[in-house]
Amino acid sequence: MRVIATATFAAIMLTSCGVSAGGATSSSPALAPCAQLVHDCQATRLPDVTLTAGQTFGAFGPVDGMDLSAIISFDDALRRAGAEDGHPDAKTVQVTLGSANASDLHWGEGTNLYYGVDWAGVCVPMLGPSLSSGGSPPLPTCAGSDWVTVIDAHTGAFIVGGN
Numbered sequence: 001m002r003v004i005a006t007a008t009f010a011a012i013m014l015t016s017c018g019v020s021a022g023g024a025t026s027s028s029p030a031l032a033p034c035a036q037l038v039h040d041c042q043a044t045r046l047p048d049v050t051l052t053a054g055q056t057f058g059a060f061g062p063v064d065g066m067d068l069s070a071i072i073s074f075d076d077a078l079r080r081a082g083a084e085d086g087h088p089d090a091k092t093v094q095v096t097l098g099s100a101n102a103s104d105l106h107w108g109e110g111t112n113l114y115y116g117v118d119w120a121g122v123c124v125p126m127l128g129p130s131l132s133s134g135g136s137p138p139l140p141t142c143a144g145s146d147w148v149t150v151i152d153a154h155t156g157a158f159i160v161g162g163n
Contacts, residue, residue: 045078045094051097057096061099063113070154074095077095078093081115084149085117093117094120097115098114098116100112107160112152113152124143148162
């Protein structure tokens with residue numbers, strides 16, 4: 001199940017990275033530094049984002065009309081992501097609150113609220129066989145530079161991580 005969820009997430013995130021359709025909505029004026037919330041985190045924390053009015057981030061859509069009263073905080077989502085799937089080599093980190101169709105993504109049932117923690121500037125290792133030394137130029141060791149950890153906004157449960 002985790003492999004399916006990871007593959008589904010990775011495919012969706014590759015199609016759309018970054019917030020689109022109108023910019024970001026910052027939800028907290030004074031952010032706790034990543035190092036204060038996540039052990040060994042040196043990343044610069046970018047403003048928190050709540051998706052609204054048609055904004056998207058990968059598989060996430062806006063939270064308009066959804067009950068936001070019983071969710072964990074942005075700081076708690078970052079703490080949880082760091083404990084489960086942290087990337088101490090990240091240059092920046094940004095926490096985004098959005099909605100997603102859990103049924104389509106194999107994350108559960110219905111449309112739910114999730115936090116996406118975007119660890120940017122990391123080395124996502126390439127998977128596959130390595131070439132033997134022989135005249136061929138060395139292959140790059142990194143397949144990407146962004147990794148997103150998804151956290152359930154109501155329970156704080158780790159859902160999936162991928163790029």
